[in-house]
Structure formats: structure tokens, C-alpha cells
Amino acid sequence: MKDTQCKSVAFGLWMLAAFDVPVTAAEPELVEQYGAAAAEQTLIVRSTADISVFAPVVEAFLETRSGLTLIYEQWGSNDLYTQSRAECREGAPVADVVISSGVHQMVKLVNEACAQSHVSRETEQLPAALRWRDELWGISREPAVVIYNQDLVPPAEVPKSRFDLLDLLRPANTPYAGRVATYDIERSGLGYLFAFVDAQEASTFGALQEAFVRTQAVRSCCSSDIIRSVADGRYLIAYNVLGSYAQGYQQQDDRIGIVLPTDYTLVLSRALMIPKGANNGAAAADFLDFLLSPDGRRILRQALLISPLLETEEGAEGETLSSTALRPIGLSPALMVARDQLTRETFLKRWRVTFPGP
Structure with a gap:
């Protein structure tokens, strides 16, 4: 887009001050501005999606909206939740x-009356599992995937399932000891969500935890760090990585x-809400x-946020699974169990046994 202007983090924070945004303990990781510098309106978007991934989506949205400046803040999920909840209160x-x-x-924030409703033709076309109370x-x-280093993991040892991964970790002298990674669920809200749903879905969860303990698996905060380390050979395999980021990296590094x-x-x-009392x-x-429109879905597909691994597009078959093997995480009050304080602390105590490091 010709008039797209990407500013530095410092400039982005200066712009926030200009709009009377209070300074708080939690801050975004990155801030960029898009659109005309002297636009009549400003839209502030806070998101856990990397700016590099979401930028084409923002630019496509602004192509027909010349009177709008969009400030995009990239946040970690835990900080974004804490900040949003504090501002709501x-x-x-x-x-x-x-x-x-x-x-x-996000379900917790909506349940605490932190969001405003919106109904449109586009929202009403969403499946019920992806629309909650017309506020989320x-x-x-995007799938949660297993990634591996194609140069260092023999084809016969590529784990196609959790059972295969357990088999790789079972031998006492396994070459995968200390070289399997996953999210640090105390630092990553996404990692916590995947692990918590795993515990409910999988009979293999306890066995995987035991195998991770025994083989000294590694925890890491971020998708980019995990994927890069697998590509570099520091880790051989990573578990429960967000597939959109993995595929984006794969396009540059085979x-x-x-x-x-x-x-x-x-x-x-990914869940979107419009905070109650939003300025715009x-x-x-x-x-x-x-x-949610056809144009928007097309751009999200190009950004891999609607994964071609799960869909067929333009005659190209993605990797296919049986319908029973796909487990969408729906937006519903059931997810609030994961935010229950006692449940969360009990779950994290078990996880700290798996990863007892600092």
C-alpha cells in the first residue's frame, strides 16, 4: 500500500501518549502505525499476532479507508490479558x-463484561462455536503441530502422532534427550491453552509429561524462538507449535x-473482541x-492465519486428516475452567515437575 507508514517503537509510543493513553507497567512488544499520518480517525488494535504476519491484513483493510490511521500493538498473550482486564475494571x-x-x-474478559456486542451479516455467518454472545x-x-528438523531427523523417525513421539523418547539412550522443545506454559498463554486442552483430550498427556521429565525436554516462551532453534538444529523436534508460524518459517527455510x-x-x-467503551x-x-468478509478471509489465508494445512485452495491439497482427528477449540464458557485460579495453579504445579528449571 503506497501510503503505509511503519514507524519505530518509540514513535508508536509517542503517538499513544498523544492520544492520552496512560502509561502502565505492561507494555507492547512492538508498535507500528499504518495509514495516512494525518487521518481523521485512529483505530488502535492490540494483538498477539506478530506484526510481520498481520501487516498485509492491516494494509488490505486500509486500502479503501484513506481517512483512517491504524496503530498496531504487538503483545504477549499474558500481558495483553492483564492489561485489558485492568483497563476494563x-x-x-x-x-x-x-x-x-x-x-x-478472552472468554474470561467477555464473561466479566469487558466487551461490547456487534451483529452483522458477516458475524452471523460464523459457526456457533466461533461466536459467543455476539461479543467474541x-x-x-490454525493447527497445533509437531515440527522437526528435516536434515537431522530420519524420515522413519518423524513422529506422525503422540504415540510416535513417545516411542522416540522411550529408549534409555534416545538421541532426542534434551532436544525436544515445547512452549513454556507459564510465560505463554497459548502454550498454557494447548497443554490444558491436551490434558482433557489425550490419554497420552501423562505419558508425555513423564517422557519430557525423563529426557529433559526444553521449554521456550515463543513460537519464533522454538521454530528457529529447530531449524538450526539446537532442538530436533518441537511439540504443540502454532502451525501458521511454522509454515511461514518453512517457506523461507526448508x-x-x-x-x-x-x-x-x-x-x-484467534479471538477478537471490541472492548466496552472503545473510542472508535x-x-x-x-x-x-x-x-470475516471474503476479501478478509482471502488475505488471512495468504498470511497463513487460515491454514492451508487444513484446507484445499485452488486445487492444492493440504495435509488431510479425518474429521474426527481435527479438534477445534471453540469459544465457550467451558474455557473458563482453564482460568479458574485453583485449577490453573494445580495444573502449573504438575507442569513445574515436568520442567523444574529456573
Whole structure:
């Protein structure tokens, strides 16, 4: 887009101050501005999606909206939840749109009356599992995958399922000891969500935890760190990685291999809400409708946020699984169990036994 202007983090934070945004302990990881510098309206979007991934979506939205500046803040999921909840309780929302992969956290925010409703032709066409109370909507379709280094993992040892991964970790002298990674669920809201749903879905969860303990598996905070380390050979395999990021990296580095587990594959839909009292709720609703429109879905597919691993597009078959193997994570009150304080602490205590490091 010709008039797209990407500013530095410092400039982005200066712009927030110009709009009377209070300074708080939690801050975004990155901030960029898109659109005309002197636009009549400003839309503030906070999201856990990497700016590099979501930028084409933002640019496509702004192509027909010359009177709008969009400030995009990239956040970690835990900080985004904490900040959004604090602003909700204070009655002083800053963001106009909040998008998070920590969908259990988003359900909690909506349940605490932190969101405003919106109904349109586009929202009503969403499946019921991706629309809750007309205040929370699932905008993407991304699998949780196993990735591996294609140069270092023999084809016969590529784990196609959790059972295969257990088999690799079972021998006392396994070469995969210390070289399997997954999310640090205390630092990653997405990692916590995947692990918590695994515990409910899989008979293999306890066995995997035991195998991770015995083989000194590694935990890491972020998708980019995990994927890069697998490509570089520091890790050989990573478990429960977000497939959209893995496939994006794979397009630039063919050392990364991707597997959709055949026993079951979790499918995430990033959740979007419009905070109650948002300063530019009308533009926020337009942004949501764009994301759910045919044009928006096309751009999300190009950005791999609607994964071609799960769909057939233009005659190209993605990796296919049986319908029973796909396990979408729906937006519903059931996810609030993951946010229950006692449940969370009990789950984390078990996880700390698996990863007892600092």
C-alpha cells in the first residue's frame, strides 16, 4: 500500500501518549502505525499476532479507508490479558480491538463484561462455536503441530502422532534427550491453552509429561524462538507449535518439517473482541466485518492465519486428516475452567515437575 507508514517503537509510543493513553507497567512488544499520518480517525488494535504476519491484513483493510490511521500493538498473550482486564475494571479502555491466541483469557474478559456486542451479516455467518454472545469472534484457523528438523531427523523417525513421539523418547539412550522443545506454559498463554486442552483430550498427556521429565525436554516462551532453534538444529523436534508460524518459517527455510498429529490435531481460532467503551467502536466493527468478509478471509489465508494445512485452495491439497482427528477449540464458557485460579495453579504445579528449571 503506497501510503503505509511503519514507524519505530518509540514513535508508536509517542503517538499513544498523544492520544492520552496512560502509561502502565505492561507494555507492547512492538508498535507500528499504518495509514495516512494525518487521518481523521485512529483505530488502535492490540494483538498477539506478530506484526510481520498481520501487516498485509492491516494494509488490505486500509486500502479503501484513506481517512483512517491504524496503530498496531504487538503483545504477549499474558500481558495483553492483564492489561485489558485492568483497563476494563478501571472503565478506561485504550484499545479499540483486542485479538489474542489466548482464547481462554478472552472468554474470561467477555464473561466479566469487558466487551461490547456487534451483529452483522458477516458475524452471523460464523459457526456457533466461533461466536459467543455476539461479543467474541474466532477469526483464524490454525493447527497445533509437531515440527522437526528435516536434515537431522530420519524420515522413519518423524513422529506422525503422540504415540510416535513417545516411542522416540522411550529408549534409555534416545538421541532426542534434551532436544525436544515445547512452549513454556507459564510465560505463554497459548502454550498454557494447548497443554490444558491436551490434558482433557489425550490419554497420552501423562505419558508425555513423564517422557519430557525423563529426557529433559526444553521449554521456550515463543513460537519464533522454538521454530528457529529447530531449524538450526539446537532442538530436533518441537511439540504443540502454532502451525501458521511454522509454515511461514518453512517457506523461507526448508529445514523445517511440519506434522499434523494423526491421533488428533488441535485447531485454534484467534479471538477478537471490541472492548466496552472503545473510542472508535464503529471502525472496530468495520475491521471485524472485513476480517470475516471474503476479501478478509482471502488475505488471512495468504498470511497463513487460515491454514492451508487444513484446507484445499485452488486445487492444492493440504495435509488431510479425518474429521474426527481435527479438534477445534471453540469459544465457550467451558474455557473458563482453564482460568479458574485453583485449577490453573494445580495444573502449573504438575507442569513445574515436568520442567523444574529456573
